[in-house]
Amino acid sequence: xxxxxxxxxxxxxxxxxxxxxxxxxxxxxxxxxxxxxxxxxxxxxxxxxxxxxxxxxxxxxxxxxxxxxxxxxxxxxxxxxxxxxxxxxxxxxxxxxxxxxxxxxxxxxxxxxxxxxxxxxxxxxxxxxxxxxxxxxxxxxxxxxxxxxxxxxxxxxxxxxxxxxxxxxxxxxxxxxxxxx
Amino acid sequence: xxxxxxxxxxxxxxxxxxxxxxxxxxxxxxxxxxxxxxxxxxxxxxxxxxxxxxxxxxxxxxxxxxxxxxxxxxxxxxxxxxxxxxxxxxxxxxxxxxxxxxxxxxxxx
Numbered sequence: 001x002x003x004x005x006x007x008x009x010x011x012x013x014x015x016x017x018x019x020x021x022x023x024x025x026x027x028x029x030x031x032x033x034x035x036x037x038x039x040x041x042x043x044x045x046x047x048x049x050x051x052x053x054x055x056x057x058x059x060x061x062x063x064x065x066x067x068x069x070x071x072x073x074x075x076x077x078x079x080x081x082x083x084x085x086x087x088x089x090x091x092x093x094x095x096x097x098x099x100x101x102x103x104x105x106x107x108x109x110x111x112x113x114x115x116x117x118x119x120x121x122x123x124x125x126x127x128x129x130x131x132x133x134x135x136x137x138x139x140x141x142x143x144x145x146x147x148x149x150x151x152x153x154x155x156x157x158x159x160x161x162x163x164x165x166x167x168x169x170x171x172x173x174x175x176x177x178x179x180x181x
Numbered sequence: 182x183x184x185x186x187x188x189x190x191x192x193x194x195x196x197x198x199x200x201x202x203x204x205x206x207x208x209x210x211x212x213x214x215x216x217x218x219x220x221x222x223x224x225x226x227x228x229x230x231x232x233x234x235x236x237x238x239x240x241x242x243x244x245x246x247x248x249x250x251x252x253x254x255x256x257x258x259x260x261x262x263x264x265x266x267x268x269x270x271x272x273x274x275x276x277x278x279x280x281x282x283x284x285x286x287x288x289x290x
Contacts, residue, residue, distance in 0.1 A: 054229050059236050066232060068255040072210035073228035087228075100229030102195045109233045181193050
C-alpha cells in the first residue's frame with residue numbers, strides 16, 4: 001500500500017520535518033520518495049527510524065564523496081530536495097538519540113551554510129525590488145502586462161525569503177544560551 | 182602564519198581529533214575508525230560533523246587532498262598540512278595548560 005501526504009517543507013522547520021518522518025515510520029509508513037509538496041510512503045510494519053536533514057550548500061566537495069561519508073557512517077540516503085539531503089537510519093532503545101552531528105557547532109554550521117546560500121540566491125530578488133521595479137514605467141505594471149504578474153510572484157518569493165532568513169537567524173541566536181560546544 | 186593559527190583556536194573536540202588522526206592519509210571512514218580507536222570508543226564521529234570539519238579544514242589549508250581510492254574513486258584521502266601541525270602544537274599547549282590549572286584548583290575536592 002502506498003500512502004501520499006501533501007505538505008510543504010519550510011527551510012526553518014527541518015527539525016519538525018525529521019520528527020514528522022520518524023512519526024510516520026513509527027505508524028508503519030516508511031518514506032519512499034519526495035516531490036515538491038508530495039511525500040510518498042510505503043505501508044508496512046512500524047519501525048524506529050531516525051531521519052536527519054543536512055544542507056550541503058555551496059561547498060567544493062563533490063556529491064558522491066559527500067554521500068559516501070554518510071553511507072560509511074551507516075546512513076541511508078533517501079532523497080534530495082535542492083541542496084537538502086534526507087538521510088535515514090534504523091535505531092533501537094540503546095541508541096535513541098543518534099544524530100548526524102556530534103556538537104552544536106557543526107549543527108549550527110548547517111544553518112550558516114543555508115543562510116549563505118539564501119543570501120546569494122536572494123540577491124537577484126532584492127535587485128528586482130530595489131532597482132528594476134522602481135525604474136519601470138507605471139504603465140508596465142498594470143493588469144495583463146508581464147510585470148504585473150512578475151511583481152506579484154517576486155513579492156511572494158521575497159516574503160518567504162525574508163521569513164526564512166529571519167527564522168534562521170533567530171534559531172541560531174536562541175542556541176547561544178547552550179554552553180555545550 | 183602564527184597569527185592566523187591563533188584565530189582557528191580553540192578547536193572543537195571533533196575537529197581536534199580529525200586533525201590529529203590525519204598524520205597519515207585517510208578517507209572519511211578511516212577517520213571515523215581511527216578516532217573511535219584513539220578515544221577508546223568514546224567518540225563516534227557523526228557524518229554531518231565530519232563533512233563540516235573536512236570542508237572547513239580543507240578551505241583553511243589545514244589538510245590537503247591526497248587523491249581518491251576505492252571503486253568509482255568515491256572516497257577521497259586527506260592528510261594534515263604543516264599549517265595543520267602548527268595548529269595542533271598550539272592546541273596541545275593550550276589543552277595542557279587547561280588540564281594543569283584544573284588539577285591545581287581541584288586539589289582536595
